Amino acid sequence: MNLPKAISTKRIVPGLLVLLLLLLAFSPLYATRYAVILLTSIFMFIVLTVSWTVFSGPTGYVSLAPAAFFGAGVYTSALLGFVLPLPAVILIGGLASSCLALVVGALTLRLRGIYFVMFTFGLVEFLLHFVLWWEVNITGTTGRVVPTVGNTVVYYLMLTVLLIVILAAYLIKHSRYGLALQSIGECEEAAAHTGVHVTALKITTFALSAFFMGAAGAIMATRWTYIDPRIAFNPVLSFLPVLMAIFGGTGQLYGPVIGAAIFTYLEEFLITRFPYYYMLIFGIIMVFAIMYLPEGLVGVTQKLWKRISRGKHADS
């Protein structure tokens, strides 16, 4: 009785994913311009949240640096956008963020807990004010213009990065390095004495996660057309991926994806419908989510699923 059911779920899930992918791949042909732009934002947040989870999920090192890596990508786009073709700009944006992450990682990954959190957040503030100072005193500007490429191109670029980041996250999670990252989160000392090169693994993963954040920043800059340090290094972009990951649940790969998608849509919905009460409602939802969904949406669905399957067993 269980066998046919197992086969059908095995077929249905990939089938649904392919269908969803096709729908997304052709959505600029049939969806409204607004929907395409909203979907791009959702993709961007999924990229940030999933890449945040790749490092911080298993290791438990809560990084508030996403805005720094995103901003590095944004500035790469602003500096090189008129010189190089866009794919090269995106790649360099990602690499610039990775390099930044390597340096920061080497300096800070020996810090644990709250010290690491504070340092990574300090990095965002530092870069914001440093670039601001640089632009005002050295280059004599405050903002920069980024070449635009049109909504559809931005959409497809973000979708591509999204697919790559999900693939990368999947491969890491199911590899021996995924297991090692988890061991670092559970007991770093034991991991080191079990043969895991903890420093190298932490720094490489941190840099990889920064790569995707930088790439997302480089793409997003082309949609904004005008950027300045406050837009590029917006601290909110450090907090949102963390909240989205917690909201979705970091135990499974689809947790951060669903968390980011629902969260971004919810935010958009509340802003447009309740422009005055949006923050209030949003805050209340967050408080409830943290109080009642400690393992995120993933935890809730797993509990529900267990209850349903147990119910079925009781019937038979």
Add this chain to the structure above:
Amino acid sequence: MRILEGSGVTKYFGGLAAVSDVDFHVEQGEVVGLIGPNGAGKTTLFNLISAALSPKSGTIRFKGIDITGFKPYKICRMGVARTFQTVKVFPNMPVLQNVILGIYFGRSPRVSSSEASKSALEILEFVGLSRMKDAAARDLTLANQKRLEVARALAAHPELLLLDEIMAGLNPTEVAEAMELIIRIRKKGMTIIMIEHVMKAIMKLCDRIMVLHHGRKIAEGTPQEIVNSEKVIKVYLGERSHAGR
């Protein structure tokens, strides 16, 4: 052949000499007991050998290679595995995964995943945990968590095994089981250094015993020599009192 050799090993914590100018050596295939009162520096010595700490001065050689200043992961891959005084399993991982991690990262030629699972099951069978392979490590009893630590250390295929009080907190039956496990590990030809307060176990299992006190090595010899040593008796029971009479 000397598998491990330390000379002049010294470590300070602030002004306190936790390990002070200790010379030691371990022969291949030997079981060496490391005893001493609390705070004598036994675990610190383990931490120095496994590179959790680096010594202030002195050198440690493993199979003739100077390993002082190496990183813990490297020492493990070279063939020195350890357990911890306070249990440090990976609590949320299944028991099997705890061991597989040790196989993946502790051995130096890369092991394929199918080979790793097979080897992990054999090791769990060897330590007697195969029935619990899918349980989360946190759900095991203390005795079984200690066994799991031994299994994880064995996963690295070590030549030298450092066991830090694997019998502490166990009931008499569990102690007997742990002793039996050590005898079987020893039969495989592995060299063992064990810190232990359970004297019965130390006396029965060890070829040689080293006694640390206030960070210094005060005695060394066969179990028989150690129980009869004036110095050791003084350290454990205090000086004979001349007051009263």
